[in-house]
Amino acid sequence: MAFNQEQHITTTGTAPEASINPPALDGEAQQIEVYGAREHNLKNINLKLPRYKLVVFTGISGSGKSSLAFDTIYAEGQRRYMETFSAYARSFMGGLERPDVDKIEGLSPVISIEQKTTSRNPRSTVGTITEIYDFMRLLWARTSDAYSYVSGDKMVRQSDDQIVNHILENFDGKRIVVLAPVVKGRKGHYRELFQQIRKMGFIRARVDGELVEIAPKMQVDRYKIHDIEIVIDKIVVKEEDRYRLSSSIQNALTHGKGTVLILDVDTDKTHFFSRHLMDPATGIAYDDPAPNSFSFNSPYGACPVCNGLGEIQEITEESVIPDKDLSIRRGGIAPLGEYRDIWVFKQIEALFKHFKASVATPIKDLPEDLVKVLLYGLEEELEVKTKKGDYIIEFEGIIHFLKNQMESESDNIRSWVEDFTQTTTCPECNGYRLKKESLHFKIDGKNIGELSVLDINKLYAWFENLEERLSERQNIIARELLKEIRKRIGFLLDVGLDYLSLHRPVRTLSGGESQRIRLATQIGTQLVGVLYIMDEPSIGLHQRDNERLINALKDLRDLGNSIIVVEHDKDMILQADYVVDIGPGAGIHGGQVVTAGTPEEMTKAGTTTADFLSNRRGIEVPRVKRPGTGQLLKLIGATGHNLKNVTLELPLGKMICVTGVSGSGKSSLIHDTLYPILNTHFFRAKREPLPYKSIEGLEHIDKVIEVDQSPIGRTPRSNPATYTGVFTEIRSLFAQLPEAKIRGYSPGRFSFNVKGGRCEACEGAGMRTIEMNFLPDVYVPCEVCRGKRYNRETLEVRYKGKSITDVLDMTVESAVEFFENQPRILRKIKTLNEVGLGYITLGQQATTLSGGEAQRVKLATELSKKDTGQTLYILDEPTTGLHFQDIEHLTDVLHKLTDKGNTVLIIEHNLDLIKVADHVIDIGPEGGEAGGTIVASGTPEEVVKAAKGYTARFLKEELQSSHYRENGADGTPQQEG
Known part of the structure; x- marks a missing residue:
């Protein structure tokens, strides 16, 4: 959703009184009152917060914002909620300690929406956690049409009377055999089945297309695939024999579990009929659809090959033989390593001797058929004759050997095999996660998998006028479901997640994205009288999308809820109803309320936050940019995810910012394509990059270091x-x-x-x-x-x-x-x-430690090392969780890193950091499919001048209000004063 420049919020004040919900009822608390909060570094804080307002807690990192919001207010609300349960129920959940606070009055039921990714489970998707996919499963189960996966024809179902009428009409005067299918395409000897058929009084069956009498101890070859049908009746079709025909058909449908076969004796052709969905041409039948038929978390709907994950682990030839210039003796087969006196190498030597080849020959010079045998094994045993005697070579192949080891009970062996596997899209379901039958139920020509991979914008457009494309019967069933689906998709659009798809695994979402999904879900619940506490929901959002997020929070407030947001974003602070600035410093120097009031009152205060908000203080922009080394790192033809054959040119020796709206392709280009290429080149990492054509200029850097926000350790022992x-x-x-x-x-x-x-x-x-x-x-x-x-x-x-x-x-x-x-x-x-x-x-x-703190610990670790000055550093939103003053510190650190001759590449939305970069690369213009191209590149000023994309518009405003600092003769920034 785009909005005009005039709509961008640059000034503030409280929202109009009319937009905020009516006053509280008589006797209801008008404020949340906190007395004596001492959790962590809080210094006996007393604070009154207005209810039914959007309240922002701000202050420098470590000042105590989260201690007050989450560890005090939320913890107390959660504890009180738990106390409403019976002692028996509490025994299963455990008790919660009372936070270090004297008392809190006027506290509503509390819901916390934090930055933590909702789930690490690969089966959890955007569709499942928003419940949109659940409503879609119900819609498909009730209104979709089934099509044959063989012929593509629409499946039909017939009642018993329709089947009888059809046979009387089309087989009049013909000799037919009525058959009940009991085995279709399965192995086994079926001795017990034949005995059971005889006990039921049937003496004939059709086995693999042949009519036979059932002998007392009859059985078939257990290793072959069989089709077995019971002969129910032999009859000449006549209208006067309708009763007999009808009885035989019903009998066949009972034993055939809803399916009957009619054999035309004269032509020897079979015709299929079914109470269930069936393709009359091929006899393929589907079970009646149910919601779990479209669930990839259910055995009734999941693809049998990938078990509903949409991807499989495949051992590739490239991972087994990464360097064909090497011989087998020198370690050309990566899983085996260099030649040793062990059984497998003796087998390979015998194999090579038979093919008259040498294990010292580079693999690229070996015959293709020999390499194929080496990888996939012999189709049959080889008998080798020698002077010493004959012996047999059995060789299963390296790839088959590794596949067998994947089933090992040893964690170490499975971990070893994983080094040679690659995650690929499941060939059976094409990544849709569902079995083929489920993917052949369609509404308006689309199956549920095809819609799941559409971005939210396109999905909303498809559902918008769906009623016009449905039958009258489908419309009656779908009406309420469609309302619910459209409403929930609309909430995702409201919080700026239009570029996501329902298929997207939750584990791949950033903290900000997962938090905004939960926010959209909460708006959908329509709860009233709740206190919501959120932790920087603007993380990962471009300035263009901030407006939608703020409006979503106001909508939640206007329903009749109170909202506390821990936030550093300037627009969010200025749009709030009430702002609490905590500080003045971090750690032991913080923990006090510096100022509290409306945004207008706050900006007049003499605090650090107020100075930055009112532009009395700002992060200085260097007037002269670094010249860099004059060398380029060039990535050519990146096409992963939504990237459209992108060629990325990085001028080395500079601080570079990659910008763009959420979902435009920044992470796909840098984190998923460029970094894995460099990591593999310098450190032989195993992670596969997204598709690209080539890369140039690797010789100009000596290593790559990614400084991300993952934890520095997962146990309390790490620090x-x-x-x-x-x-x-x-x-x-x-x-x-x-x-x-x-x-x-x-x-x-x-x-x-x-x-x-x-x-x-x-x-x-x-x-x-x-x-x-x-x-x-x-x-x-x-x-x-x-x-x-x-x-x-x-x-x-x-x-x-x-x-x-x-x-x-x-x-x-x-x-x-x-x-x-x-x-x-x-x-x-x-x-x-x-x-x-x-x-x-x-x-x-x-x-x-928060994600931002962990990232800065990593950054400090890299800064303390003695480097060569030719390192490429990649940072992903390092301003996350940082106050304006902290960003000022961070900027100085990044300048120092770049001044040593290194290249610092930053994926960033924060304009304070973008404006001080030497080079900006803006990707877009939109998110999802409408993105994936480089819109503009150059200095911040050049990007503004190009006036393409959304970043230029907001960067122009930022530069106009910026403070500048002079630069030294060499172009390196020098602090004023």
Whole structure:
């Protein structure tokens, strides 16, 4: 949904009173009142928030916004809800601890919508979590028409009377045999079946097209495929024999489970009739459709080849023989490695001897038929005659061998085989996930799979006037279903997700996308009187799409709900009804309400946030851009997903921003095409890039590093100190202390992950897990070390009066001062401080870091390394979760990284970062199928001048209100003053 430049929100104020729902009822609380909030770094906060308003919490990263919104208000709301359950019900769910707050009054039922991806399950899709696909399954089950997957003809179903009438009309005077099919295309000896048929009183059957009498101990070849039908009756068709014919047909339909075969004796042709859906030409019958017939999570609907996943793991020739210049002796077969004296190589040698070839010959020079045998095995045994005697060669082939190993019970073996597999679209269902019968039920010529892969815009257009294309009967059934489907698709459009498809797996969505899907689902529930708390729903949204998101939040508010949004987006803050700025700093320097009021009141305040919002302060734009190295990295012909034969030119030695509306193809081009190519080239990674033609200029860079927002560790044992490697240096320092040397302590003594210096009661975790049987496990500080992780002897070794535990509990900011005389340690800690993480502790659990914080830890780790100046860094939305002041810090860090001669490539929507880039590449113009092309490229000013695409429009406004800084003679940015 596009909107004019005039519609872009640049000024603010509260929304008109008329747009906000009516006042609360008499006696109902008008405010949410928080007293004495002390969770994490909050400093005894007292705060009153208006109900039925859109309230934004803002402030620099680590100031305490999430502590107040999620860990205090939401946690208390959730706890109160749990207390409404019976003691018996609570015993299964476990209790929730009361947050550290004196009291909260006026609290409504609370729903939290966070950035976490809803599900990692490959079976969970946009369609399933929004329930749109569930309504579509019901629609297809009730109104679709079935077509034969063989002839393409429309399937028919007939009643018993229709079948009899048809036979009387078309077979009048002919001799026919009425047959009941009981076995179709299956192996087996069927001895018991024949005995059962005889007991029912039938003496003849047709077996594989031949009429036979059933002998007492009759059976057939168990290894062959058979068709078996019971001979119900032999009759000459006449009107006066209608009763006999009707009885025989009903008998046949009963034994044939709704299907009857009529054999024309004179022509020896069979004709199929069925109570179910059937193709009369081929005899193919479908079960009556039900909603689960169209579910890829049900055995009734899932494709039998891929089990409803839409893709299969395939072992490819390229993965088994990656380099055909190598010989087998030198490791040409990747799974086997170099030649060793083992059985499989002896088999290969014998095989090569028979084909008169050598294992020392490069694979590219071997005969094609020999390579085929090597990969896929011998069709039959080879008998080899030698002077020493005859022997047999049986060779199953490397690919068949690996496929067999995929079924191994050993995790290690399966993991080893996965290195040689590639994920490909299922050839049976073409990625639609459903069995072929389900894909041949159609409405207006479309099956449910074809619609699932359409983007939401096209899907909405297809459903818009569907009634006009349906029959009267279909219209009556579909009317209510279509209303529900259109309404839910409309909600997805409202939150800017028009480029997604229902088929899209949820695990591939960004945090912002999954959060907006849940927001769309909540709007659809039409709940009233609820408090919604959201965590940066604008993440991943282009400025063009922000307007739709803000309107969606206002719609949710106008239904009669209260909304709290933790947000840094300027438009969102200015469009809010009420803003709470928390700070003034991060960590121990934050945790206070700096200002609270309407956006107009807030911008007049003298706070850091107000200065940025009112343009009194801004991120300076360098007047002169970096010249770069003059070299290019050129990716030619990228066609993955929605990319339309894109040629990407990256000028090296510059800071480059890749922009574009959501779903335009940025991630497809950079994350899914360029990065896997470079990663495979430099580090022999296995991940396959999306399709492309060629790449040029690899010789101009020496490595690629992707700094993403994935966690730095998935267990509480991981922390910034261990991830950056500074903990190794700290442990070495402690091991060099006189006290440690006297005691003979090595650096390992100061590790909480190995035996020796750690507390063995909690194994260095600092916490003990108490199993509570029916209740969830409880974590309590270890009673031996009291959460310190180490034993008493280790803690007696001190540096400047601090033990190893004291160091882990230090904030990064304190550690910079503490280790000022330790250059090896200081270099790494200082970079953590420079990227704005001074407020986190060195030993903070990785599981408590946000995606943006994890990304900055990684960035700091890379900055602290000594580099060659020819590295390509790829960052995906590094401004996520960052306040304007933090973005200012981040910009300086990225400038430093680029000034060393590196190339920094950033996928970004934030205009503050885009405007300071040396080079901008805008992809679009729209999302989904309407995107996938490079709309404009050049300096930010050149992109604005080109006036193509949506980015240019918003970037122009940003540059007009920007602060500029002068540059040095070499073009590198120099800070004013």
